[in-house]
Amino acid sequence: MFRLNKIIPVDSDYKFLNFRKHFYIASAIAIALSLIILLFKGLNLGIDFKGGTLIEVSTNESSIGELRDILAPNFNEVSLQEFGDENTVIIRLQNDNNQESIKTVEKVKVLIDDKVTEFRRSEFVGPTVSSELLWKGFQAVSFALFAILIYIWLRFEWQFGFGAVVALTHDVLFTLGVLSLFNIEFSLSTIAAVLTIAGYSINDTVVIFDRVRENLRKYKKLELIDLFNMSINNTLSRTVMTSITTLLALISLYIFGGEVIKPFALTMIIGVLIGTYSSIFIAVPTLLVFKFRPQEEDEVN
C-alpha cells in the first residue's frame, strides 16, 4: 500500500534549539508588531462587544446598492455587506441608545420588507451587555491561562509552567495580532476559539514537556540543549500529525461549515499554526533560560 509515513522519519534529528536566537527574534518582532497593530488599529469588534444591531437578509434580485439607498437616509451609521453569496446581505447598525436600537430592527424590516425574501437573523446587543460580555471574555481567557499555569506547575516543575505560559501568551497575542491585521471579526465565538487555541497549544507543549521530563531522568549526562533537541525530535512526528488532522477538520469546517462559523474556523486555523510553532520554538527553548537539572543536583549532593 502507498504510505506516507516517512514525512517525518522516526529517527529525525533536527537541531531546532541551535537556531533558537533566530526564532526568539522572529517571535519578538511578531509580538511587537501584534501589539502595535492592536494598539493602533485595534480589533474588529463585532456587535457582541461593541453593541449594536445586525440583520441578515436574503434578497431575491435587489442589489446591495438598492438596499443601501433605502436604508442610508434613515439611519446614521449603517453598513451593508455581502455574506457568503450575493443574495445574502448583512446589515449592521450602530446606535448609542438602547431603546432606539430595538426599534431599529422593526424599522429596517418595514423599510425593506418588499425587497427581501427572508429575514434570516437579527441580533441586538445593548451597551451594558456588550461591556459585560467583553469583561467576561477577558476573565475567561485570564483564568484559563492561570489555571493551566497551576496545573503544569503541579504536574511538572514551575519552570515548565513558566515556559508554557510564555508560549501561551505568545499564541494569544500573536493570534489577536493576525485577527486585527486581516480585520477578522472578533466576537464571542472568537473568544471560544482563542481559549480552544490555548487548550490546543498547551496540549502540544505538554506532550513535548512530558518527553523532556522523561529524557531528563533517562539521560543524566546529556547536554541540556541536546536533550531538548532530542525531546522535540522524539515527539515531532506526533506534533505534525495531530496538527495536520486538526487542520484538516478545521479546513473542512471553514469551507463547508457555513458563513456564521467561518471567523471561528479561521481563527482556529491561525491559532493551531501559531500554537504548533510556539510549542517547538518558544516553549522548549524558554526552559534553557533556567539552568535546571534537578537530578543532577541530587547526584552532587
Next chain:
Amino acid sequence: MKNYPLWKIFIVFLLLSLGVIFAVPSILYKEDTGNWYLDNRLNLGLDLQGGSYLLLEVQTDVLIKEEFENFSETIRIISRENRIKINNIELLDDELKIRFETSDKLDEIRSSFLQKYRSVKFNLNNNIATITVDVLYKKNIQDSAIKQSLEIVRKRIDESGTKEPLIQRSGRQRILLQLPGVKDPERIKNLLGKTAKLNFHMVDDDDSKSLSLNLAPFGKMIIADINNEEIKYLLEKKSKVGGENLIDAYASFDQTQGHAVSFRFDTTGAQKFGKATSENVGKRFAVVLDGVVITAPVINSAITGGSGIITGNFSSQEATDLAVLLRAGALPAPLQIVEERSVGPGLGADSIAAGKIASIIGMILVCIFMILIYGSFGVIANISLIANLFIIVALLGTIGATLTLPGIAGIVLTIGMAVDANVLIFERIKEENLKNKKVYETVKKGFDRALSTILDANITTLIASLLLFVFGSGPIKGFSITLSLGVIASMFTALMLTNLLVHFYLSFTSKKEINL
C-alpha cells in the same frame, strides 16, 4: 488474544453498545415521542432550530424614583396638615432634600412621615430635611418588581401561543427568555415592551384655552392620541378606574368600529365605572394606555354592568395583543430589551446542513490521512474515531444537552483532535518497535508510555473548556460541552478500544513484526 483480560473486552463492548444504542434517538428522531428511550435525544439550540433569545432588564430605577416622588407627595400633605410652608423640594439621585420655611414642628412632621414609611432615613438639620433609603430598601423594591415582572412576562408569553418557552431570572434585575420556533420576534418584543398600564380618565372639553396653550392646570394633564400626536386631550389627572380592576379581556368585533377589545371589571371596578359613567352622561371619557389615549368616546348612558368595549382603529392582531396585555396585567416597571438574538428557521436549517457536510468531509479527510500514514493501524484509529462520535452523540443525548452551531464546531474539532491520543500511542509503538522484537511487548510498552502524556495533554484541554463553560454564554456553553465530552470519549476510545483492536489485529494476522 489468549492473555487479553475478558473483563476489558466486556467493558469495551458494553460501553460501545450503550454508545450506539443511545445515539440512535438523536440520529433518527426529530419529534417528541413521549417514549423514555427515544426522548434521549439532542435538543437543537435556538441558532439551529430557529427562535428568539431575549434578555430583558427591569427598569427598577424608575420605581425608586417613583418611591421618592411618593415621599415628596406625603411630605407635602403632612406639612399642609401642620401648616408648615415648604420653600422647595429637590429630588437628587439618591436623596430627597426638603427646605422648610421654619424649623418649627419639623419633629412632628418627621414622626408622622416615619409612621408611614418605617425603614426610611429622615435626617433633620435646622430647616432642611434629607430623606434617604438604604440598600436593603432598594433591594426589596427591586426584588418584588422582578418577581412580579417574571409572573407577568410568563403570562404574556403563554398567551401569545409560544410553545416551550424558557423564562427565568438572570442576575439582579434581568429576565432571560428563550422562545424556540418564534417566527415573528417583533410581535413578542412589542408585547413585552409595553407596560400596559390602563386607566380611564374623564376628558375636560370645556377648558379649550389650557389645551391650546399646552399648559395643564392643577389636577389636569395633557395627553396625546395614539394615532396622531397632534391630537391632544385635557384629562383629569386622577383616574376613575384602572386596569388592576379588570378580570377579563378578549378580542371582539364591533359592527361599526371594526376590531375591538371587550373587557369586564371585578365588583369594585364595576362600581367605580358605574358611578363615573352615571355622573358624567354626555361627557367624554378617555381610555389611556401607557400614557397615550387609545379612544375617547362620549358616555351615552351609565354603564353599570361592569363590562365594556374599547375600539380604536385596531387591526385584528393589535386587538388580540391588547387583550393579551390587559389579561396579563400591567408590569410594575418598564422592561428594556438589552440583548436579542433571533434566528429564522431558514438559517437554522442551513446551519445544520452545513454542519453535517463539514463533519462528514472533515471525518473523511482525517480518515484517509490516518490510513495513508499508519496503514492498518490507521484503520483501527478510524474505527475508534467513529465509535468516539457515537459516544459523544449518545452522551449529549442522554444528558439532554443542547446542540448549538458552536457545538457542531466542537464536534468537528473533536474529530481532528480525537485521533491525537491514537497518534501518541502509535508514535510510541513506533519508537518501541526499534528496540523490541516481540510485538505484544512493544504494543504494551507503547500504550503504557503514552498513558501519562495522554492524561496530561487532555486534562489541560479540559481545563480550558471548563472555563469556557463557566464564563461562556448560551451557544459557547454548547461548544464547551461537546469539546469536553469529545476529549473524555477520545481518552476512552484510545486507551481501551484502540488497545483491544490492536490486540485483535495482531492475533488474527499473527504478525511477527509491526509495520508502522
